[in-house]
Amino acid sequence: MAKFLLKLQRYFRRKPVRFFTLLALYLAAGSLVFLHSGFTGEPTVPGTPPRGRGAGGGPGLPYLGVMELSRGFKAAATMPEGGRRHGPWFKSSSKEPAERGKAGDHGGSRSRALRGRSGREKEEDRARYVGCYVDNTRHRTLRGVSFFDYKKMTVFRCQDNCAERGYLYAGLEFGAECYCGHKVQAANASESECNMACKGERSNTCGGANRLSIYRLELAQESARRYGSAIFRGCFHRPDNVSIALPVSRLMPNMSVDKCVDFCTEKEYPLSALAGTSCRCGFPTTLFTLHEREDEQLCAQKCAGEEFESCGTPEYLLVYQTQVQDNRCMDRRFLPTRAKQLVALASFPGAGNTWARHLIELATGFYTGSYYFDGSLYNKGFKGERDHWRSGRTICIKTHESGQKEIESFDSAILLIRNPYKALMAEFNRKYGGHIGFAAHAHWKGKEWPEFVANYAPWWATHTLDWLRYGKKVLVVHFEDLKRDLFVQLQRMVGLLGITACQDRLLCVEGQKDGNFKRSGLRKLEYDPYTPEMRKMISGYIRTVDAALKLRNLSGVPDDYYPR
DSSP, X not given: OHHHHHHHHHHHHHOHHHHHHHHHHHHHHHHHHHHHHHHHOOOOOTTOOOOOBOTTSSBOOOOOOHHHHHHHHHXXXXXXXXXXXXXXXXXXXXXXXXXXXXXXXXSHHHHHHHHHHHHHHHTTTTEEEEEEEEOOSSSOSSOSOEEEOTTTOOHHHHHHHHHHTTOSEEEEETTTEEEXXXXXXXXXXXXXXXXXXXXXXXXXXXXXXXXXXEEEEOOSSGGGOOOOOOEEEEEEEOOTTHHHHSOEEEEOTTOOHHHHHHHHHHTTOSEEEEETTEEEEEOOBTTBOSOSEEOGGGGOOBOSSOTTSBOOOSSEEEEEEOSOOOGGGOOOXXXXXXXXXXXXXXXOTTSSHHHHHHHHHHHHSBOOEESSOOHHHHHTTOGGGGSOTTSSOSSOEEEOOOSHHHHTTOXXXXXXEOOHHHHHHHHHHHHHHOTTOXXXXXXXHSSHHHHHHHHHHHHHHHHHHHHHHHOSSEEEEEHHHHHHSHHHHHHHHHHXXXXXXXXXXXXXXXXXXXXXXXXXXXXXXXXXXXXXXXXXXHHHHHHHHHHHHHHTTOOOOOGGGSOO
16 A cells, blocks of 8 residues: 555656646535535534424524623623613523524525514513614614624624613614614504614524614513613703703602603603702703703702602702713714815824714714724724725724824824823723723733833824824814813814814714723723833823924823823
């Protein structure tokens, strides 16, 4: 046998063309066998049990892994501090299987609809399918919070996130968009119009083009049916035209915060204002901006129905933000005509560029683009991420570039600057933990952090200096000022973009300012990661940038940039 193989080897050395010909034929034959098996049926592995069937005869949906699927998505939408959270929706059973199967997709939209119905029958314990409904970007059918995931959206993920926030309905659209609400405010559509498969679960249907697949969430306990968390906004003087500013009201002799919040939530208003025994609901408008807060002691009148709560007075209103989403600023689209100028949204990494993009999209109604392509941002709703940065379809372009050639490619720029101590830590967390994650303790204590600071700290300074030197028509915005006075700073940014700022829309943005790309802030380092040598180096860069800003008659860096 060995002699035969040796002769064969020598033969092919002398005739290499024949060897490669035989190899190509072998690979082609293998490919044909593989393709044939794919068309004739799904190959089975010996010892593997056959898949189950749903009640309707189609392939049944396996258990979706209750807690596993929801963890990552919940982290991306944490509630702001100070919110009231109510009890859990339901508890998962440890006896349920943990593995998830995959169903084939061979029958088009009709077979997907059949499989979707089969899956719905199995999900009756947690949600009941209501039907396919018309949706409109300007007047949403479900007016609560919304989530987007153009890669991993599933029916259960949407249901779980809406239920966790106390909503009664969950709706899916375009295969990747999830909307929550307490009321369905639209007409029915034909079931055939909800024909898009879920991006993360091809065997189920997630609405269609401007069509919602809506589920009513069946809570484990009726007593748990609450309206999620309300955010305290402060004490405010009663507006002059209160009946116009807060148009819906009800007299409540046994007033409590919960009762007023629940009433305004049912009426689909984002603001709940307590005025003694009167509950008022409305939107933030120019008549009631929520910009001039009063001393909370002026609202410190006990509630008639809850002695440990304050319910305001007829003259001073105690205001809460409900879970109803203000949809006046949620519609977004590409520019109708190609932009004549390219506007950069420039920042050092970690300076809040993604957050600024979120604010600009809500304030203008147009998508922002990027010099790069980040699939995770596209999957979360930044649809301009896929466009080439020179396409002219987006209102501005995200960039971290700092070279002369790259900077001179733009006609104007918004330069976002952040405290380098905060920016460096934010970028380090992003690099090792993702957009809303955190770097591990080992990374902070290991060699990664010192090397990162040594390489990135000089870049923080040169990035700003290069844009001030080579940029055309540069608007400097400090991240800290944007957080402190969002309305005014956003007005400046929108003005540079050539958009007339609608004040009601900007007030709407204030209520939706956090978005889904904010770290929870729950994981704080227990120690200062900056050594004295690092601080000395960074302080030198801060002084350099401060001098460069003042040289151009701009305000220098904020005081809190310097170490405490």
